[in-house]
Amino acid sequence: MHSVRRTWPRAAATTAAAAGLALTAVAAAPVTGTVTASAHTSAVPRTVARPAVAGHQLVRAVGSPLSIEECRTKWKIACYTPLQYREAYDLNPLYKAGITGKGRTIVIVDSFGSPTVQHDLDVYSKQFGIPSAKVQVVKWGNVPKWDPKNEDMLGWAGETTLDVEMAHAVAPDAKIVLVETAVAETEGTTGLPEMMDAEKALIDHGIGDVITQSFGATENTFPGFDKGDFSSIGKLRYAFEAAARNHVTVLASSGDGGATDNTADGTGYYHERVNSWPSSDPLVTSVGGTQLHLDDAGRRTAPESVYNDNGAGGGGQSHVFTRPAFQNGVKNVVGDRRGTPDISMAAAVNGGAWIYSSFDPTATGWDVSGGTSESSPLFSGIVALADQAAGKRLGNIHEALYSLYGRSAYDRSTGIVDVNDGTDNSYQGVTGYPAVNGYDMATGVGTLDAARFVPALAREGRRG
Numbered sequence: 083m084h085s086v087r088r089t090w091p092r093a094a095a096t097t098a099a100a101a102g103l104a105l106t107a108v109a110a111a112p113v114t115g116t117v118t119a120s121a122h123t124s125a126v127p128r129t130v131a132r133p134a135v136a137g138h139q140l141v142r143a144v145g146s147p148l149s150i151e152e153c154r155t156k157w158k159i160a161c162y163t164p165l166q167y168r169e170a171y172d173l174n175p176l177y178k179a180g181i182t183g184k185g186r187t188i189v190i191v192d193s194f195g196s197p198t199v200q201h202d203l204d205v206y207s208k209q210f211g212i213p214s215a216k217v218q219v220v221k222w223g224n225v226p227k228w229d230p231k232n233e234d235m236l237g238w239a240g241e242t243t244l245d246v247e248m249a250h251a252v253a254p255d256a257k258i259v260l261v262e263t264a265v266a267e268t269e270g271t272t273g274l275p276e277m278m279d280a281e282k283a284l285i286d287h288g289i290g291d292v293i294t295q296s297f298g299a300t301e302n303t304f305p306g307f308d309k310g311d312f313s314s315i316g317k318l319r320y321a322f323e324a325a326a327r328n329h330v331t332v333l334a335s336s337g338d339g340g341a342t343d344n345t346a347d348g349t350g351y352y353h354e355r356v357n358s359w360p361s362s363d364p365l366v367t368s369v370g371g372t373q374l375h376l377d378d379a380g381r382r383t384a385p386e387s388v389y390n391d392n393g394a395g396g397g398g399q400s401h402v403f404t405r406p407a408f409q410n411g412v413k414n415v416v417g418d419r420r421g422t423p424d425i426s427m428a429a430a431v432n433g434g435a436w437i438y439s440s441f442d443p444t445a446t447g448w449d450v451s452g453g454t455s456e457s458s459p460l461f462s463g464i465v466a467l468a469d470q471a472a473g474k475r476l477g478n479i480h481e482a483l484y485s486l487y488g489r490s491a492y493d494r495s496t497g498i499v500d501v502n503d504g505t506d507n508s509y510q511g512v513t514g515y516p517a518v519n520g521y522d523m524a525t526g527v528g529t530l531d532a533a534r535f536v537p538a539l540a541r542e543g544r545r546g
Contacts, residue, residue, distance in 0.1 A: 141450035147209065147436045150378055153450070159432040161450045162376060164210050164251035167428065167435070167460070169380025172533040173252065176467055181536060183253025183466040189290035190246060190459065191277050191297075195219060195262030196239035197228045198441045199246055206247050206438040212254050217246060222280040223264030230442055239441040244451050245296055245459045247437045252463025259290060274299065274318055281321035285328050291475050292331040294462035295366075296455035298358035300343040301402050312402045315359055322365035329477030331465050334361040335454035336370040336423040337396025340509025341523075351510040355398050361422050362400035364408075367479055368422035369458040370525050371395030371429025372501055387503040388517045388524045392431040393453055394509040397423050397523040408480040411488055412521040423526040424483060426501065427457040427464075464532060468539040476543035486538055487527040491520070497535025501525040 141157055153161035168174055176182075196202070200217050207214035229235055246258060261284065263276045277297070284290050301307060304314045325332045337343055341355045361368040371389030376382060389395040403420035405413060415421060428435070431452035440446040469476055476482065490498035500519060507514035507524045515523040 141434075141448075143445040143447035143449065145447055147448050150376065157450075159434065159450065160374075160376070161434055161436055162374065162380075162428070163436050164212065164247075166376050166378070166380035167251060167374075170374055170376055170382060171252075171427075172531045175533040176471075176536055177254075181467050181471050183256030183463065183470055186253070186291045186466040186469045187257040187259055187289065188249045188253065188459075188462045188466055189259045189261060189281070189284055189293040190242070190249065190462075191261045191263065191281060191293065191295055192238055192242040192245060193263045194225060194228075194235045194238045194242075195221075195260055196242040196439070196441045198439065199242055199260060202243055202439050202441070203246055203250060205440075207250065207254075209438065212251070215250055215254065215256070215258055218257065218259045220259060220261045220280070220284070221264070222261055222283075223276060225262050225264040228441075230444075236442055240439065240449075240451070241296055241455055243437055243439045243441070244435070244455055245294065248435060248456055248459035249294065249463050249466075251435075252460055253466040256463065256466040259284065278318050278321040282324045285321065285324045285330055288328070290330055291469050292333065292462050292465040293325065294458045295332070295334040295360060296458050298334060298337055298343075298361055298396075300345070300352065300356050300358050301362060301400065302352065302356050303344075303346040304359070307401075315363075315402055318359075319363065319365065322360070322363060326365055326478055329475040331469075331475070331477055331479055332360075332366045333369055333458050333462055333465070334363075334366045335396070335458040336361045336368045336426075338371070338393035338429075338453045338455075339396055340390065340394030340507040340512065341396075341398045341514035342510055342512040343396065351512070353512065355512060357398050357400045357402075357422060358396060359402070361396065362403055362420055364403055364406035364420055364480075365478065367461075367483070368397075368424045368526070369454060369461045370397055370423030370426035371452075371454045371457050372426045372525055372529050373430035374428050374433045376433070385503065386499070386501050386529050388501065388505045388507055389426075389429040389452075389454075390505060390507055390509070394507040394514065395423065395426060395429060395454060395524060397421075397507055397515055397526070399523070406480070408484045411484055415521050415523065421521075421523050423523075424480065425461065425498075425527050426525040426529050427460045428452075429454045429457040464530065464536060467532070467536045468543065471537055472540035472544050474544070476539065479539065479543060482539055482542035482545075483527065485542055486535075487521065490527070495534055495538060497531045497533070497538050498527050498529075499531055500528040502528075
């Protein structure tokens with residue numbers, strides 16, 4: 083996930099009610115913050131973030147999806163359909179049992195959005211025989227008129243397309259609410275305060291069971307970081323605190339810079355290990371990246387490995403947050419800091435996902451995309467399935483996830499699948515972390531077998 087930092091005036095916010103959403107009040111419950119957390123104030127610094135999809139699309143505007151072998155022959159990469167993902171992650175038994183995400187809502191947050199998001203989801207769904215879903219759009223702020231010549235808008239429209247289609251691929255009957263924020267900046271950047279405002283407004287009105295965020299900013303780029311003052315991040319946590327009170331699950335991509343990430347101007351990378359927010363926040367489940375190895379039927383030809391091509395799965399120790407209690411069981415790995423990611427799913431470009439888009443009239447068609455912008459919405463679908471299976475919002479899933487991990491070495495029913503191929507998430511000359519037996523900061527607890535993991539998470543979450 084690439085990140086830059088800029089400043090701009092706050093955009094005027096529209097309310098969810100003004101956007102025509104049905105608003106339902108949700109009772110609040112107390113929450114204890116793991117690290118310093120401050121209420122939202124008008125003094126929040128204008129730190130910004132880039133979408134993780136930027137730079138992770140090698141195939142654009144193809145007339146129709148090709149087979150894996152055709153992709154390898156033409157582009158030297160594997161390319162996968164949602165049907166192959168469903169087989170690989172063992173989702174089909176859940177669908178047969180009626181666990182499809184029905185009755186649950188996934189919230190996706192992106193700048194600008196895409197003017198063709200509904201049409202594109204319909205085409206995508208029809209291609210693979212999946213029932214489509216209605217995308218409910220909330221415009222947060224004075225979202226500018228779509229300009230197909232604006233590279234900023236084009237980049238975020240690609241991100242929006244990937245987010246929506248991946249979430250739908252896993253949880254086909256879940257409702258999707260797309261929040262479009264208004265930004266007048268360039269280079270694919272967007273304002274974190276505006277995103278947090280939008281998320282909190284929806285949470286406060288009872289909208290959404292799980293939120294997926296495919297964006298982030300390097301912790302080091304926040305004002306005060308170099309002086310050990312982390313209040314600028316603390317002042318942005320109000321949406322996540324609201325999510326915890328209202329039992330909403332919050333996810334974030336762990337990033338595509340491996341053990342490093344972008345510098346403040348977005349043109350280079352740090353030469354040491356760094357981490358990014360919101361992925362590093364203990365109130366957020368950090369979703370890292372893996373590489374799938376499949377045949378045309380979606381069967382695995384080899385175990386999942388670390389994502390490290392055209393980017394690498396973000397992971398490492400936070401410089402801002404200390405180790406939260408839910409990671410005490412992996413303190414030998416994370417030390418006294420918050421470690422990321424928590425869990426991982428498909429993100430490699432060599433093994434990327436077919437998506438369809440028509441927002442760019444010069445490049446309409448099928449693309450292959452990767453990056454942790456893919457893995458976070460994929461996992462949002464998993465959470466929606468688990469919410470349905472549990473009959474309730476699971477909210478912050480960390481305790482349940484790490485409890486399952488604690489048994490996973492001897493209990494296959496947890497559905498957690500270790501990723502231990504020994505490769506790492508080194509990137510841009512910064513040595514990363516290898517995937518070894520058990521938890522590691524390349525893939526977290528590993529990946530999942532959904533037929534086992536979803537009911538296990540639902541059972542564990544019901545106890546919480």
